[in-house]
């Protein structure tokens with residue numbers, strides 16, 4: 001009888017062990033899933049803050065990349081301003097007309113962009129025959 005009991009105890013222990021390891025496996029698997037969900041959530045949570053800090057940074061350091069020192073072809077002055085390159089449409093300024101010129105922001109409203117579609121070579125008063 002005593003031996004049988006020990007054997008039963010042994011089997012019970014083994015069964016307990018396998019149940020434990022199964023549970024542990026399940027828990028580890030669940031843990032993995034939770035960790036993945038958590039890391040996904042963390043990414044989502046961190047994103048708005050990143051954007052916010054980027055925006056704050058932009059406000060602190062406004063982009064000055066557009067400002068350059070250049071020679072404005074229209075007013076013929078050296079300016080530190082926003083440079084606009086434009087194909088000039090100013091038939092009364094043969095010096096500029098049809099050329100790619102540099103414009104400062106003050107001259108910008110006065111010089112139109114030459115649109116290639118409407119440009120008629122034959123109708124050009126400065127046409128050289």
Ligand SMILES: [Zn+2]
Pocket residue numbers: 072073074075076077103104105106107
């Ligand atoms: Zn100018």
